[in-house]
Amino acid sequence: MRINPAVRDCPTAPIAEAWSWVADVPAAELIDVCQAEPAELPAQALRDHVAQTLAAGGAAKYTGIAGLGPLREALAEDIRSHYGGSVEASDVMITAGCNQAFCATIDALCAPGDEVILPLPFYFNHQMWLAIRGIHAKYARYDPQSAQPDVEDIRRLISARTRALVLVTPNNPTGAVYPPECIAELYRLAEASGIALIIDETYRDFMAVGQVPHALFGQSGWRDHFVHLYSFSKTYSLTGYRVGAVVAGDALREALIKVQDCAVICAPHAGQLAALYGLQHLQAWKRDNVASVVARATALRRAFSNPSLKFELLSAGAFFAYVQHPFEASARDAAQRLARAFGVISLPGSYFGPDQERYLRFAFANLAENRFGELVERLISSQS
Numbered sequence: 550m551r552i553n554p555a556v557r558d559c560p561t562a563p564i565a566e567a568w569s570w571v572a573d574v575p576a577a578e579l580i581d582v583c584q585a586e587p588a589e590l591p592a593q594a595l596r597d598h599v600a601q602t603l604a605a606g607g608a609a610k611y612t613g614i615a616g617l618g619p620l621r622e623a624l625a626e627d628i629r630s631h632y633g634g635s636v637e638a639s640d641v642m643i644t645a646g647c648n649q650a651f652c653a654t655i656d657a658l659c660a661p662g663d664e665v666i667l668p669l670p671f672y673f674n675h676q677m678w679l680a681i682r683g684i685h686a687k688y689a690r691y692d693p694q695s696a697q698p699d700v701e702d703i704r705r706l707i708s709a710r711t712r713a714l715v716l717v718t719p720n721n722p723t724g725a726v727y728p729p730e731c732i733a734e735l736y737r738l739a740e741a742s743g744i745a746l747i748i749d750e751t752y753r754d755f756m757a758v759g760q761v762p763h764a765l766f767g768q769s770g771w772r773d774h775f776v777h778l779y780s781f782s783k784t785y786s787l788t789g790y791r792v793g794a795v796v797a798g799d800a801l802r803e804a805l806i807k808v809q810d811c812a813v814i815c816a817p818h819a820g821q822l823a824a825l826y827g828l829q830h831l832q833a834w835k836r837d838n839v840a841s842v843v844a845r846a847t848a849l850r851r852a853f854s855n856p857s858l859k860f861e862l863l864s865a866g867a868f869f870a871y872v873q874h875p876f877e878a879s880a881r882d883a884a885q886r887l888a889r890a891f892g893v894i895s896l897p898g899s900y901f902g903p904d905q906e907r908y909l910r911f912a913f914a915n916l917a918e919n920r921f922g923e924l925v926e927r928l929i930s931s932q933s
């Protein structure tokens with residue numbers, strides 16, 4: 550059998566590769582800042598609710614393609630209260646996680662040979678999916694000091710083949726939050742150019758309390774230009790339940806329904822019930838969970854201010870810190886050495902785009918705050 554060259558030539562899934570470096574190291578000796586997985590289990594009440602529902606025979610059937618009505622309604626309500634503006638249940642399609650939301654959105658918008666703009670550094674699964682689908686990713690410059698996208702470079706990259714601009718804010722891998730004014734400017738650019746502005750907001754709940762990510766849902770024409778992607782994975786510690794969402798206008802959603810029907814038919818029913826329970830009953834739990842992740846970012850900054858440390862913290866927020874390593878080595882070699890010799894599993898910047906060899910990504914939200922000192926000690930040991 551012949552493998553599709555676009556898939557064969559796509560780099561190996563980064564997380565799996567990073568774990569292969571430490572296959573023979575006992576898990577207890579590792580500091581895992583590799584994959585963004587919340588350190589906490591889901592709330593006990595949510596686990597009990599799902600267990601009881603499944604034991605009673607619930608969630609065994611498909612749901613509608615767009616997902617459970619009450620969940621779509623609850624998410625629309627959550628978005629209105631978070632962002633303001635106008636969002637209805639009919640704008641929401643529930644997906645099997647935010648990655649599948651992105652894949653479905655790209656499939657609905659783009660044909661092979663089309664172009665999609667990804668500001669650097671990109672989220673690797675976005676770039677991989679575009680490569681697999683034969684869609685050309687155009688990388689826009691960013692400012693390494695502020696980790697903000699370069700709007701003029703994005704403008705320059707828009708061509709007749711461009712179908713979408715993709716933002717991730719709060720960002721993976723840098724943790725940077727893009728200011729609402731920057732997002733508004735990019736929205737106007739997308740509107741004027743007739744392309745979609747897709748924003749992956751997987752980490753939107755992990756911003757400072759009261760910080761509104763953007764005002765796009767208040768734009769009267771948002772449904773024609775803007776696509777919001779969401780994940781329940783990190784907010785409710787549900788990574789394995791596979792629930793996310795696309796929020797978009799009618800034309801795109803009609804196309805998405807076809808893609809979704811072929812790919813998964815519906816998001817996992819049990820996951821949808823868990824997400825609904827979270828939205829309806831766990832807002833206090835969510836606030837505590839978010840507060841502990843935000844506090845972790847502050848603790849990480851404190852830990853990195855150690856004067857003996859030659860790793861420079863460039864930006865940190867949500868689940869991630871983007872760090873400049875001190876070695877005369879590629880990012881991959883630096884990450885591999887840290888993993889094998891010092892038990893610290895991070896991801897090399899090179900997974901997030903060209904010219905990222907100086908950087909490593911630490912998914913610090915995985916790690917209990919009381920282990921940050923140990924992380925910094927191991928990094929200092931690696932310097933000699």
Ligand SMILES: Cc1ncc(COP(=O)(O)O)c(C=O)c1O
Nearest residue numbers: 585646647648721751780782793
């Ligand atoms: C930016 C971004 N989008 C999507 C995902 C995947 O989310 P989900 O578990 O909902 O598929 C991740 C996970 O790390 C992510 O960082």
